[in-house]
Amino acid sequence: MTTAKRSPDRPDRLVLIGDTAIRLLVERGMRGLTHRAVDEAAGLPAGSTSYYARTRVALLEVALARMTVLEAGEFAPALAAGDLPPALPGDVEGVADMAATIVSEAIREGRAQKIARYELALEATRRPELRGMYDGAGVAFREAAVAMVAALGSPEPARHGRFLVAWCEGVMFDAIAGAGWATPPSRADIRTGIAELLTGMLGDTARRPRPKSPNE
The missing domain is CATH 1.10.357 (Tetracycline Repressor; domain 2)
Structure with missing residues (x-):
């Protein structure tokens, strides 16, 4: 499994990336989910998503991990x-x-x-x-x-x-x-x-x- 990077000084960054990735999946589908698209939609500096999730699989894992937390609440x-x-x-x-x-x-x-x-x-x-x-x-x-x-x-x-x-x-x-x-x-x-x-x-x-x- 590809592991997304975690930053102790920005514990909310992965949550933002995950939420944004979920929104992009809904609005644009799988092809519309890219590192650059997440940066732009989340208002993050260019390259931020790539820092936390270097590969596409890692980005998908961030989205899935966030979704699991949200569904657990249901x-x-x-x-x-x-x-x-x-x-x-x-x-x-x-x-x-x-x-x-x-x-x-x-x-x-x-x-x-x-x-x-x-x-x-x-x-x-x-x-x-x-x-x-x-x-x-x-x-x-x-x-x-x-x-x-x-x-x-x-x-x-x-x-x-x-x-x-x-x-x-x-x-x-x-x-x-x-x-x-x-x-x-x-x-x-x-x-x-x-x-x-x-x-x-x-x-x-x-x-x-x-x-x-x-x-x-």
């Missing part, structure tokens, strides 16, 4: 290292509600960011150096999905978690870059779809909310 409650946080829901309706919020916000507020990620995903199919970093960035999200379905009682959490992620990714792609972009699904429709998916996968093992007692 899914922060579910980013647990190996276990399900107590704050996360432990029933189908609760998981569907939380996941629907994440997907719905990604389609609307996070649309540009996802377009940049799709550009990087395609580039990763052609650059082995980027492939490992791209795949590694998604590990935490997949582990969180596995933990959630395991908490719901899944007998095959690895497989069910993978398909939960795939379903959500598919809905986002269709609504952002696919044929469904003009009519994105509502949050309610997304929530219903996720609940149906979970119920279909888990069957009788799916955990439902505890009924409230008359005194609650």
